Amino acid sequence: MTGVRALQKEKTRRQLIDAALGQLSAERSFSSLSLREVAKEAGLAPTSFYRHFSDMDELGLTLVDEAGLTLRQLMRQARQRIEKGGSVIQISVVTFMEFIESNGNIFRLLLRERSGTSAEFRAAVSREIRYFTLELCDYLQHANKLTAEVACLQANAAVTIVFNAGAEALDIEKKEREQLAQATIQQLRFIARGASELSARVKG
């Protein structure tokens, strides 16, 4: 099944994916890419595109999956750092900011398609973020001995804040980014403290 042919096909499929990812930028969203442009960048004739994806949408959803994968790598990295000790909140924010810096366009993809014009795209991005949030929710529940409800509310709020900070980080200079990180950390502390203080009340 993994003959020369299938292998080559997989390779040019990757070329298409990479071509699309490569064209994303601050000034260029996925929906502004044309099938022809992507094919050209991948060194393919326009019509050959269809051998791999039936649609630009299909390519796009693949990219979102790809982005989700990157996001999960990010989580793994954060967990590793946390295990070595240190402030969970600070490590999370710093790790996320590093992610933005080296994966700006992938993050932009998620950010844009989250509120894009395709319900399927929105659902796909939503799913990736939910996954991200659920992991954090589990962690908070065990580490901080919180109700499932409170832990999930906190996780949700924290992810929202961090994602928003990431979006802002995309448009500012590196110098200001440190300031933004500090503000974000403080906001996460507010949330953590509030959740902890109010968890009793929610329970009772």
Next chain:
Amino acid sequence: MTGVRALQKEKTRRQLIDAALGQLSAERSFSSLSLREVAKEAGLAPTSFYRHFSDMDELGLTLVDEAGLTLRQLMRQARQRIEKGGSVIQISVVTFMEFIESNGNIFRLLLRERSGTSAEFRAAVSREIRYFTLELCDYLQHANKLTAEVACLQANAAVTIVFNAGAEALDIEKKEREQLAQATIQQLRFIARGASELSARVKG
């Protein structure tokens, strides 16, 4: 200066703006609108568009301004309700959710252009949200006797949470929206409580 001619011009300018707003939807973003479509919807020949805007971008920025105006009306409404007494947080969330329900497409515009491909658009949206946030910051500072720093951090976090909830509200059924509103309220309480608890530490 307000002759018959200038009046008519103002009127068709409005028609263009309304045509553009009218074409926005869950499936249609501003950047996916074409000059020709908008002109047609406004009952104009394509080339007449240029008598009013040099560009689709110029129209778009006008729409963002328009959206900002709507946002400020929202704030005024919320303030009025708050003055009549009741939970500030609850009133704010409920008012905002009402806004989403009747101005979905305007909110979508802000949401999308906030992370769009035009730096100018992003800046414009950012400005409107900042204005929104600053008002809340002022309010928190006086009402809750917080440091400027803590109040602004809280305001920023709160606006982020509420906007994100608004975005989620766009894609769910009315029934689930009540649940979302409750979750949002709880999250804002976390933030408020955390800010209040930790304000001493930040000061010292």
Next chain:
DNA sequence: AATTTGAGTGTACATGTGTACGCTATAATA
């Protein structure tokens, strides 16, 4: 009353788009 201005029109063109179709060359299969 004579002239100028400018909002709105219709035509026209170059350019980019998605994709249908028929072809080639070669790996996979029989």
Next chain:
DNA sequence: TATTATAGCGTACACATGTACACTCAAATT
């Protein structure tokens, strides 16, 4: 070895787009 399947190509087409240009005609100005 003969046959089939298929990745990739080039051509071709219909269509939508932005906008340049020359026009009209009524309001505004002189």
